[in-house]
Amino acid sequence: MLEMFKRAPQGPLDYSRRLWLRFFAAAIFVLLYLPIFTLVIFSFNDSKRNVVWRGFTTKYYEKAWNNDSLIEAFVNSITIAVASTIVSTILGAMIAILLWRFRFPFKAAYEGFMALPIVIPEICMGVAMLAFFSRVTGYPTGWMWPFNLSAITAAHIAFTFPFVAIVIRARMAGFNRELEEASKDLGANEWQTFWNVIFPYMRPGVVAGALLAFTLSLDDFVITFFTSGPDTLTFPVKVYSMVRFSVTPEVNAASTILVIITVVLTLIAMRLQAPDKTEVA
Amino acid sequence: MIPGTAWLVLFFLAPLAIIWAISFGENTSLVKTEITGTLDNYWRALSDVVYLKIIWKSLWISLLSTALCLAIAYPISFLISFAKDKWKPLLLMIVILPFWINLLIRTYALIAVFRTRGFANFGLEWIYNTLQLDHLFGAFEPLPLLYNNFAVIAGLVYVFMPFMVLPLYASIERLDKSYLEASLDLGASQSRTFWSVTVPLTMPGIVSGLILVFIPMLGSFLTPDLLGGTNAQMIGNVIERQFKAANDWPFGAALSFLLMYVTFGALAIRSVLSGRKSGMEV
Amino acid sequence: MSEPIISIRNVNKEFPGVMAVDNASFDIEANEFFALLGPSGCGKTTLLRMIAGFETPTSGEIIIDGQDISHVPANQRPVNMVFQSYAVFPHMSVIDNVGYGLKVTGVPANEISTRASEALERVKLGNLANRKPDQLSGGQRQRVALARALVKRPKVLLLDEPLSALDAKLREQMQLELAHLQEDVGITFIIVTHDQDEALSMADRIAVMHEGRVDQIAAPDVLYEQPHNRFVADFIGKVNLFEGTVTGARGKTVSIDTAGLGKVQVPHAEAADGSVSLAVRPEKVRISKTAPRSKSVMGTKGRIADWAYYGDVSHMFVETEKGLRIGVIIQNETRKTVDAMDVGDIVHVYWSPEDTLLLNS
Numbered sequence: 020m021l022e023m024f025k026r027a028p029q030g031p032l033d034y035s036r037r038l039w040l041r042f043f044a045a046a047i048f049v050l051l052y053l054p055i056f057t058l059v060i061f062s063f064n065d066s067k068r069n070v071v072w073r074g075f076t077t078k079y080y081e082k083a084w085n086n087d088s089l090i091e092a093f094v095n096s097i098t099i100a101v102a103s104t105i106v107s108t109i110l111g112a113m114i115a116i117l118l119w120r121f122r123f124p125f126k127a128a129y130e131g132f133m134a135l136p137i138v139i140p141e142i143c144m145g146v147a148m149l150a151f152f153s154r155v156t157g158y159p160t161g162w163m164w165p166f167n168l169s170a171i172t173a174a175h176i177a178f179t180f181p182f183v184a185i186v187i188r189a190r191m192a193g194f195n196r197e198l199e200e201a202s203k204d205l206g207a208n209e210w211q212t213f214w215n216v217i218f219p220y221m222r223p224g225v226v227a228g229a230l231l232a233f234t235l236s237l238d239d240f241v242i243t244f245f246t247s248g249p250d251t252l253t254f255p256v257k258v259y260s261m262v263r264f265s266v267t268p269e270v271n272a273a274s275t276i277l278v279i280i281t282v283v284l285t286l287i288a289m290r291l292q293a294p295d296k297t298e299v300a
Numbered sequence: 301m302i303p304g305t306a307w308l309v310l311f312f313l314a315p316l317a318i319i320w321a322i323s324f325g326e327n328t329s330l331v332k333t334e335i336t337g338t339l340d341n342y343w344r345a346l347s348d349v350v351y352l353k354i355i356w357k358s359l360w361i362s363l364l365s366t367a368l369c370l371a372i373a374y375p376i377s378f379l380i381s382f383a384k385d386k387w388k389p390l391l392l393m394i395v396i397l398p399f400w401i402n403l404l405i406r407t408y409a410l411i412a413v414f415r416t417r418g419f420a421n422f423g424l425e426w427i428y429n430t431l432q433l434d435h436l437f438g439a440f441e442p443l444p445l446l447y448n449n450f451a452v453i454a455g456l457v458y459v460f461m462p463f464m465v466l467p468l469y470a471s472i473e474r475l476d477k478s479y480l481e482a483s484l485d486l487g488a489s490q491s492r493t494f495w496s497v498t499v500p501l502t503m504p505g506i507v508s509g510l511i512l513v514f515i516p517m518l519g520s521f522l523t524p525d526l527l528g529g530t531n532a533q534m535i536g537n538v539i540e541r542q543f544k545a546a547n548d549w550p551f552g553a554a555l556s557f558l559l560m561y562v563t564f565g566a567l568a569i570r571s572v573l574s575g576r577k578s579g580m581e582v
Numbered sequence: 583m584s585e586p587i588i589s590i591r592n593v594n595k596e597f598p599g600v601m602a603v604d605n606a607s608f609d610i611e612a613n614e615f616f617a618l619l620g621p622s623g624c625g626k627t628t629l630l631r632m633i634a635g636f637e638t639p640t641s642g643e644i645i646i647d648g649q650d651i652s653h654v655p656a657n658q659r660p661v662n663m664v665f666q667s668y669a670v671f672p673h674m675s676v677i678d679n680v681g682y683g684l685k686v687t688g689v690p691a692n693e694i695s696t697r698a699s700e701a702l703e704r705v706k707l708g709n710l711a712n713r714k715p716d717q718l719s720g721g722q723r724q725r726v727a728l729a730r731a732l733v734k735r736p737k738v739l740l741l742d743e744p745l746s747a748l749d750a751k752l753r754e755q756m757q758l759e760l761a762h763l764q765e766d767v768g769i770t771f772i773i774v775t776h777d778q779d780e781a782l783s784m785a786d787r788i789a790v791m792h793e794g795r796v797d798q799i800a801a802p803d804v805l806y807e808q809p810h811n812r813f814v815a816d817f818i819g820k821v822n823l824f825e826g827t828v829t830g831a832r833g834k835t836v837s838i839d840t841a842g843l844g845k846v847q848v849p850h851a852e853a854a855d856g857s858v859s860l861a862v863r864p865e866k867v868r869i870s871k872t873a874p875r876s877k878s879v880m881g882t883k884g885r886i887a888d889w890a891y892y893g894d895v896s897h898m899f900v901e902t903e904k905g906l907r908i909g910v911i912i913q914n915e916t917r918k919t920v921d922a923m924d925v926g927d928i929v930h931v932y933w934s935p936e937d938t939l940l941l942n943s
Binding site: 031032033034035040041043044047048050051052053054055057058061109110111113114132133135136138139140141142143144145146147148149150151154155173174176177178180181184234237238240241245255258259262263270274277278281282285286289 | 303304307308311312314315316318319322333372375376378379380382383384387389391393394395396397398400401402403404405406408409410411412413419458461462477480481484490515516518519520521522526536539540543549552553556557559560563567
């Protein structure tokens with residue numbers, strides 16, 4: 020029995036077994052998740068003032084479901100996310116292949132330009148979009164659904180596809196160029212080599228990049244907030260306006276749904292980006 | 301190449317260029333702005349005490365929050381990179397996952413924690429009453445945790461801390477652990493080893509993390525908007541107000557370009573600092 | 583003599599700032615096991631990659647089986663390659679890897695499966711056809727790479743450092759297997775290696791490359807016994823080198839004045855002039871405490887400075903008064919040979935002039 024509790028003595032570099040470090044990390048992990056967990060748990064709380072638990076209910080989910088404008092905002096956000104994911108995955112993959120494959124003058128400057136949407140403050144990009152769509156192109160108001168969402172979608176593509184490019188580019192950095200040469204050596208042409216050898220290797224990066232683009236688009240508040248025209252409603256903007264008034268279980272319920280979607284997608288993306296076991300060192 | 305570049309030029313560079321142009325303009329009517337080449341907007345931002353105070357406050361709040369992020373993230377990154385290999389991905393995931401949850405939702409979750417009748421005060425009251433302090437000092441007074449600078453700083457740290465872990469973890473992970481063994485072997489204490497070997501060798505990661513976190517904090521809008529009171533506003537909120545309520549686009553544009561210049565400056569510092577360490581790049 | 587299978591004619595390859603391959607010209611015969619040997623950066627891999635079609639010569643021609651293939655793309659050349667990393671496609675099973683080259687060139691499915699299985703049998707992997715590469719050992723992956731190239735029935739098989747990733751035991755075994763396989767399939771093999779043992783044990787002929795140039799092409803024994811220059815002598819095997827100046831020649835004997843050995847006479851077929859190097863292999867040097875009886879030997883006296891014992895042989899270094907350091911390898915035939923001498927002893931080292939090579943510096 021005692022064997023179970025016997026542990027090897029700590030080495031000088033066994034920092035991960037220092038008790039105070041473990042307590043510290045555990046406390047931080049709890050603090051990181053506590054607010055989100057309470058949000059999720061109290062979305063099932065049968066009370067409007069959600070500090071005290073008054074019993075389990077799903078009525079706020081029903082209420083959220085029956086809130087037409089909330090549902091409309093949700094559908095809009097999903098539509099924007101799907102559309103921008105498709106476009107930004109294609110654009111991002113093309114850029115990634117270009118950066119992986121070719122050398123050209125000012126390549127470093129070009130890469131820096133591609134990274135700009137990632138690094139500049141969101142608020143700057145947000146107000147730029149506001150100015151662009153309201154003063155230059157005009158909002159696609161009055162266009163048929165889903166085309167009335169095209170302004171937000173275009174903005175989302177602009178800030179998501181550089182992320183996709185980075186993810187795919189990082190994946191391709193591990194590609195053994197001899198695989199490509201082997202394929203050609205065995206008689207395959209460029210096209211066959213791309214689809215039979217390069218793309219299968221690239222695929223996890225493409226999927227991870229697409230999931231990333233989807234979550235980024237779904238999560239974005241600031242840019243969407245500024246890009247939404249007078250009457251396009253998106254989920255974060257709707258939640259924002261609800262939150263400004265009060266904390267209600269209905270918002271908790273809607274948020275919980277979004278949290279679950281993002282967490283699942285993120286977990287899948289992380290799995291795909293994990294080091295590939297099929298690779299030969 | 302062409303489609304991606306064209307997209308960025310049209311939907312990113314062009315909008316920024318418009319804002320840049322507007323920052324040198326004047327409002328002529330409610331919906332018209334004339335580009336006159338004036339520098340008044342920049343002058344106003346850098347001379348009016350009201351805005352100087354906000355810029356100053358944005359800077360110190362961001363700097364303090366960044367420092368707090370480092371203080372929390374470094375031990376965490378350290379622990380993860382010294383953990384057993386099979387635990388690393390899980391621990392990293394635990395830290396990173398909140399970062400992917402909607403910023404708005406995370407901030408909203410904090411409101412529920414911090415407000416007068418929120419979980420934090422509720423918990424404090426419970427402790428207060430359990431210790432029977434109410435007999436000594438009277439009934440529990442809820443602490444004002446929300447709508448002040450404290451809430452903004454706590455919110456920024458909460459929101460951006462995971463982002464700090466990534467570069468720190470990468471550089472600690474890359475650190476050859478035999479340097480630490482060598483230092484201990486040569487007679488240095490654990491803390492001496494930490495300050496003289498670990499910190500200098502992971503400095504590129506520290507600098508990267510500080511700057512990657514500082515930039516979005518300085519430009520943050522949502523966190524001070526929801527958690528801060530009327531006097532806990534940051535530069536992002538002022539920019540938003542110029543473009544929405546106040547309808548003074550030229551001034552808002554000038555402010556956002558000032559923010560961009562600070563961003564570029566910070567990025568330049570980062571590339572200089574990381575470029576110099578080409579021997580041990582991170 | 584039959585037509586060569588490969589003719590390299592005045593091939594140059596210039597990379598920015600370096601001449602990777604400098605005017606290479608030689609032929610490789612059909613069914614030959616040919617090795618390109620040299621230190622890293624000597625251009626051997628570049629030359630191989632030009633034959634495969636992954637690099638284009640700056641000038642010159644490469645002719646395979648009578649056809650100038652300089653402008654034929656890699657995927658249409660009648661050669662196949664075993665890559666240094668093996669480059670076995672990680673997402674395909676073993677059998678799909680082997681069949682890949684047939685599939686992409688439109689060979690019918692039933693023929694692919696028979697030929698791929700045959701090729702796998704040949705490399706003794708018939709039982710692992712459905713495995714994924716990550717379930718194979720390094721040696722097995724190399725066999726897959728071999729089968730995958732051989733199934734295409736190339737006119738020439740190119741091997742880029744094929745054994746460098748294997749451990750010492752397996753490498754020795756694969757050296758033999760590759761040599762047998764080559765006899766078995768009757769295809770010309772060109773192997774690139776930096777390991778002289780590998781080249782000496784497997785190849786029919788070896789081209790020694792050095793700074794982009796082909797220094798010497800010869801059979802292994804010729805390379806060892808009659809190296810053309812200092813580099814080849816030094817690169818292949820161990821060698822003692824002595825600098826000297828030619829003072830005269832009579833018939834087939836050349837007189838040389840050396841700093842360390844004094845005036846010596848060595849046989850040499852060709853005319854020699856100016857400053858030269860004398861080379862002698864350490865295993866050809868005799869060592870004893872007593873002076874040699876024969877007057878026809880050459881050598882000097884010195885002190886044993888270092889002694890490394892390897893079981894079957896011992897490596898000794900003898901330092902002379904003139905500052906020479908002469909390596910000697912002796913067979914440890916009996917305990918006596920080992921016990922008779924010790925570090926610090928004054929000994930005579932000597933060898934026959936016939937074992938001395940005269941190399942132009």
